[in-house]
Amino acid sequence: xxxxxxNSVPSPWAGRILVGFFILxxxxxxxxxxxxxxxxxxxxxxxxxxxIFGFVGIxxxxxxxxxxxxxxxxxxxxxxxx
Numbered sequence: 067x068x069x070x071x072x073n074s075v076p077s078p079w080a081g082r083i084l085v086g087f088f089i090l091x092x093x094x095x096x097x098x099x100x101x102x103x104x105x106x107x108x109x110x111x112x113x114x115x116x117x118i119f120g121f122v123g124i125x126x127x128x129x130x131x132x133x134x135x136x137x138x139x140x141x142x143x144x145x146x147x148x
Contacts, residue, residue, distance in 0.1 A: 098113060099113070
């Protein structure tokens with residue numbers, strides 16, 4: 067019997083979820099070229115602006131969370147009885 071790890075996706079579903087994710091990304095990419103957007107700023111004319119903005123935003127979020135983790139992290143036995 068295989069051991070099931072908590073908080074993990076069973077392997078048969080992992081491939082299906084990944085394929086669904088890539089299909090959704092392709093649909094959004096095609097939709098972006100079909101929809102005419104209202105441009106409020108000259109930078110918004112670039113089709114690549116929002117993916118770059120999202121990538122930079124998430125990258126900064128990850129880096130900031132790593133720094134914050136060091137600031138708020140406690141010892142492993144912080145809540146143990148003394």
